[in-house]
Amino acid sequence: MGMLRKFSTSHSAQKLKRIMNWYGPYLGAGVKIEYLADDWRELRVAMSMKWYNRNAVGTHFGGSLYSMIDPHYMLMLMKILGNDYIVWDKAASINFIKPGTGTVRSTMKITDEMLVKIQQETQHGEKYLPNFEVEIFNQKNELVAQAVKTLYIKRKPPIPGENSV
Template sequence: MHKRFLEWIASAKGVRQLINIYGPYFGAGVKVTYINKDFRQANVSLPLRWYNRNYVGVHFGGSLYSMIDPFYMLLLMNNLGKDYIVWDKSADIEFIKPGTGTVSASFIVTDEMLTEIKAKTANGDKFLPTYSVIITNEDGEVIARANKTLYIRLKKVAA
């Protein structure tokens, strides 16, 4: 493949653009509005549309969950590198109030998170951290809280 294309597809801008045309996100109306160059932060939004409303006219819960699904995994994979396995393990979401209008969520990977992951996995053990995500409406009110548990460990080195 062309070198420039490979560089683009691995960049934060390329990843953001690809996610935005990825069928499940495009179809749900999820929009990745920002991923910073070092993959330490991502922001997503979801406008209320006729195709992502539930029976009573507010955001469908599945769409709210899908908007936050892969982002901690994605950010951590890009920060930890190819020596680590990073998977989503489990999640829960609590709906606080009806979501109307455009809702959004932010994900931040800190130095402390990376230090803890590296320390807990240094001897080959798995680490199952849980990170919280807040979904807010346009007024900054919390409409949902989710917890994402990840599975992280160093890849085994072939003997």
């Protein structure tokens, strides 16, 4: 993930999208980022059903469903918030609603309200552990799984002497 961290903070959205689509675990699971906004505030990811990503009963592996949504909120916020913040994935849970078959999709968004809340909660150097709800839908737009991603976000302390007049 170190390589992805470097690319997520120093490269354009379209370049990271290309890199992620060739990232071994995503390529092997059949995961594809379909859309990443230039401002990093929206991402759409899909996973098509392949012979190599089916479980014993012919549906998507639960781990593959989770992996398709895994790093995105962290990477998006790293880019949006910049180097003044520490952003890590802290925890996650996933609830499987119905078997996933065919192509499944998920859209993740960062809103102005989310960013204001992050800035408010971290303005004095406090850690903030927001939850981001993520839904995965099948081709009929039926809910397949719901996940909750908890991130660790903390504003870095100012460097002494920086921004001094």
